[in-house]
Amino acid sequence: MEGWIHALRDLLVDNLRRSRFPLPADRSICSRWASGLPEGGRRVLYTSCMYQLAPLIARAVDVLERVGAGSGGVRAKMAAAGARLFGGLLLRPSDEEAGRADGILRNIAAMLGRAGVQFGVLRDEPYSGALLYELGFEEDFASYAREVYRYFKERGVEEVITVDPHTHYVLERAYPKYVDGFDLKVVSYMDLVRPSRASVAKAVVHDSCLYARYLDRYDVYRRLLDSAGVARVEDPYVTGKAYSGCCGGPIESVRPDVAGEVAKIRSRQLSRLSDVVVTVCPICRVNLSRAAPTLKVLDLAEVVS
Amino acid sequence: MIAEIDRCARCGFCEAVCPTYNAVRMRHMGPRGRLQMARIAFDGGAPSRYVVESLATCLRCRACELVCPASIRIVDVIVEARRRLYARA
Ligand code: SF4
Numbered sequence: 001m002e003g004w005i006h007a008l009r010d011l012l013v014d015n016l017r018r019s020r021f022p023l024p025a026d027r028s029i030c031s032r033w034a035s036g037l038p039e040g041g042r043r044v045l046y047t048s049c050m051y052q053l054a055p056l057i058a059r060a061v062d063v064l065e066r067v068g069a070g071s072g073g074v075r076a077k078m079a080a081a082g083a084r085l086f087g088g089l090l091l092r093p094s095d096e097e098a099g100r101a102d103g104i105l106r107n108i109a110a111m112l113g114r115a116g117v118q119f120g121v122l123r124d125e126p127y128s129g130a131l132l133y134e135l136g137f138e139e140d141f142a143s144y145a146r147e148v149y150r151y152f153k154e155r156g157v158e159e160v161i162t163v164d165p166h167t168h169y170v171l172e173r174a175y176p177k178y179v180d181g182f183d184l185k186v187v188s189y190m191d192l193v194r195p196s197r198a199s200v201a202k203a204v205v206h207d208s209c210l211y212a213r214y215l216d217r218y219d220v221y222r223r224l225l226d227s228a229g230v231a232r233v234e235d236p237y238v239t240g241k242a243y244s245g246c247c248g249g250p251i252e253s254v255r256p257d258v259a260g261e262v263a264k265i266r267s268r269q270l271s272r273l274s275d276v277v278v279t280v281c282p283i284c285r286v287n288l289s290r291a292a293p294t295l296k297v298l299d300l301a302e303v304v305s
Numbered sequence: 306m307i308a309e310i311d312r313c314a315r316c317g318f319c320e321a322v323c324p325t326y327n328a329v330r331m332r333h334m335g336p337r338g339r340l341q342m343a344r345i346a347f348d349g350g351a352p353s354r355y356v357v358e359s360l361a362t363c364l365r366c367r368a369c370e371l372v373c374p375a376s377i378r379i380v381d382v383i384v385e386a387r388r389r390l391y392a393r394a
């Protein structure tokens with residue numbers, strides 16, 4: 001298992017070094033949604049390409065498992081697989097996945113616009129490095145974070161609006177620990193928008209661990225759903241702060257078998273409350289959808305507008 | 306960190322909410338087991354397969370911390386132990 005973890009690190013670091021994206025993918029998928037929006041500025045909407053990246057993580061793990069990177073001599077095998085497969089093969093989300101990601105981000109931008117928030121986008125924005133941090137490769141994360149910070153500063157950015165909990169967490173909590181003089185203001189789009197319409201009448205919320213138990217947003221997306229008129233189904237043992245279980249996403253690349261089982265258990269709990277589940281993180285949405293194809297798993301920005 | 310681990314009463318409340326423990330029902334894949342695996346990592350001995358598996362599969366979801374009656378900073382302990390483990394490899 002150690003071999004697998006270190007091979008994973010090599011893969012991420014290598015790709016980040018080459019393209020500021022953790023996996024071998026065509027980066028144009030990250031900014032397709034942003035057409036028509038102004039470039040740059042003091043305040044930017046920063047997606048870290050998380051909505052497009054989420055479905056690719058499982059796909060990358062599949063590829064690596066297929067080439068046998070999970071057994072003996074992992075590091076060498078993975079390097080060979082990386083060179084052979086990833087040398088030419090770029091991972092791509094399916095048209096449906098890419099379309100959903102674009103739609104979610106466009107709706108977030110539209111809601112911000114309606115709330116009177118002015119912002120730009122950075123079409124070549126780098127990935128935040130969250131995966132490195134979460135998998136425990138702190139030193140690699142620290143040097144990469146400094147690079148990302150420099151990128152923002154060179155473009156005169158003072159404030160970033162995040163769209164997902166992983167990017168928000170590393171920028172707000174981890175970057176200041178590793179980047180000297182870090183002074184970007186970090187806000188979540190959820191703190192700024194005022195939705196008034198909803199596409200579903202009733203749903204159960206699947207919390208993001210980071211939003212609920214680290215970033216104090218447990219009530220924020222609930223309030224947004226309320227204001228848009230969505231009836232929330234709650235059960236303290238399923239959706240309470242301590243009991244709203246993880247989707248398994250953070251260990252998807254480490255132990256996909258365990259991650260899958262965690263997602264199955266979680267989706268069973270949620271399905272007892274409603275057949276519509278609202279997620280606030282792209283990784284949760286991908287994981288729960290895969291574990292329970294009959295469940296309708298929608299991102300918050302697919303539900304409210 | 307060792308002092309944090311020492312405060313564990315082994316009551317097991319944390320296991321009830323731990324997603325990985327509930328998925329596999331193995332002690333080293335739950336919070337109180339992870340604290341003991343972290344102790345081994347801090348001691349600096351050769352890590353067994355179980356130590357690595359235990360520390361690498363924590364979701365850092367923090368569900369355990371919210372129910373721990375001793376308010377142990379479980380995730381901080383696991384993350385620091387994992388950092389040391391990886392740094393040695
Ligand atoms: S709940 Fe706290 S004190 Fe009880 S076993 Fe878990 S870590 Fe130890």
Ligand code: SF4
Pocket residue numbers: 322323324325326334335336339362363364365366367368369370379380
């Ligand atoms: S933080 Fe780790 S040990 Fe605690 S409940 Fe979550 S997975 Fe289990």
